[in-house]
Amino acid sequence: MHTPEESAADRQDRGERNREGATAPLSRRKLLAAIGMAGAGMTAGALMNGAVGLAAPAGSVTGTVYGLAAGCDSCVVPATVAELRAMTAPAAGSVFYVTNPGQEGHYAYDPGDTVSPDNTGLVLVGTAGSRFKRLYDGPVHAGWFGAKGDGSTDDTAAIQAALNSLAGGGAVHLPSGTYIVSSALSIPYSKVKLMGSGSSTIVKAADSSNYETMIAASGLGGIEIADMVVDANQANRPGLTVRTVAILLASCTDSSVDRCVVQNTVGGGGIPGVGIALGGNSTRCKVTGCILKDCGVAGKASDGVYTSGLQNLIMNCIALNCTDTGFVIEKSSLSGIIGCTAKQCGAGAAITNASTQDVTGNFIDGLTIYDWSASNTGGIQIGTPNASPGALLNTRVSNVTMERVAGSGPSVYARQQGGKIIGLTLENIRINGAGTQGILFNASDIMIANCHIYNTTNAGIQSQGVCERVVIEGCYIYGGSFGIALNTGISGCHIVGNVMIGVTGQTNYGIYCFGTETNINCIMNTIENVALRKIGYDPGTTPNVFSTLNAGISTNGTVTASTLGVVARKFPIFDKDGNSIGFIPIYSTIT
Incomplete structure (x- = not known):
């Protein structure tokens, strides 16, 4: 018996479940039909909690991978990153679930790709040259590329790899944590977003590091940096020989920095440091809802926000204790500061x-x-x-x-x-x-x-x-x-x-x-x-x-004279109620 709204495929799947029982393996076709290819990456939590079955027998992860890879073309198989890279003969159409903490997600074997490089987060390359590609929707996560956000690991390379993976544009998400960076993070492509989770996401310059700009993009369009704390860590970089800039968009167009807290930049070499800079010939760029604080020290002053170019805006921002200038418009046209506050700058x-x-x-x-x-x-x-x-x-x-x-x-x-x-x-x-x-x-x-x-x-x-x-x-x-x-x-x-x-x-x-x-x-x-x-x-x-x-x-x-001459015209004078009280004469000549 079935309802009129039930499709033939639904009836087939219901019949299979009745025949196989509740503990039967979940085929890859059913998994992907249920959640869609775009949403496959969202099943990680369910898989780890046992809510979604795997088409694999009981046993070790290694045994599962190597026991089924050559013969199962309808399975979702758990594996580690290392195990996928070691694989020599995956079956066509295989889908794997990577279990490494922070890197969880689904990868599909792509037999038609022989050139994509291994970037840890989106593409893994096996020993025999097999390419496994992550199935995901939405932003890429820095953790997929190995970023730890634990406040001690140098996450520079991992975050840079995440940014480098977005040749066609997209977003990189930094979940809550403290990410240590020892050199500049460079956004390489247009239409890329770097997004945090608010004040709980901190990007911090490494102790004793000696570099100028923490996050930078140059000559690009549609860049967005949002929802994070960027800390130039002035107190723990005593050997600095350069000024520091937390965020730099140089000659970018239609780009923005939004809702960020930027702190602890310093000047150097006679040049002010900068919290957020829209430099060069930036056009139609915005800094909105940001807080710039504790930028600069005695003898090494720093600006909060600096902009140059055309039609750039600094809006709804707060500068606190920026020892040079809170907000600067320099070498700009049609640019403005709107609704901002500066205290003790x-x-x-x-x-x-x-x-x-x-x-x-x-x-x-x-x-x-x-x-x-x-x-x-x-x-x-x-x-x-x-x-x-x-x-x-x-x-x-x-x-x-x-x-x-x-x-x-x-x-x-x-x-x-x-x-x-x-x-x-x-x-x-x-x-x-x-x-x-x-x-x-x-x-x-x-x-x-x-x-x-x-x-x-x-x-x-x-x-x-x-x-x-x-x-x-x-x-x-x-x-x-x-x-x-x-x-x-x-x-x-x-x-x-x-x-x-x-x-x-x-x-x-x-x-x-x-x-x-x-x-x-x-x-x-x-x-x-x-x-x-x-x-x-x-x-x-x-x-x-x-x-x-x-x-x-x-x-x-x-004008004074001994005699006044002849009156030619006169001004009427009125009292407070509008009643005439007299005239001021105008003389045509003074004699």
């Missing part, structure tokens, strides 16, 4: 250009910096810090919060030493404390807007050197020796709608113009509680001032 972030070519369109959108200490670069450095002539164009820094504890230097420092900074927007930046200025800039076509700056030791906002076409608008500045200070060399500056509040007992100005600046317009600013003057300037500089003062008009643009 030398500098929180940098967008710079040290090349001979112009770069454009880089940005920071969402960054919190707590306690920085870089007196030269400031908490955020923007600019061209060396003599290379390439310009930094159209840069934007927005939605930033900065709090200084004991560090030195300005909070935001835009400086140009070689190429120019042209087109810079600083907006929605909240600064609490600075070693010197809140914002110190040397740039042209610059907009500083809606920034809140508190408790600086120098000026809230200050220009430096030649700056043209500057707008400072809608900012709130509390404290500091100057609210806004404009140095010699600035021109075309508009200071509009800002609020500057002095701290009682502090020697301060609201706005001060040094030297011989030209075309300085101060419009509708509020300046209160300053000890010296609301607006001061050196001889030779006369800013144009127009604002309100105690419900009246304050301006230095008045």
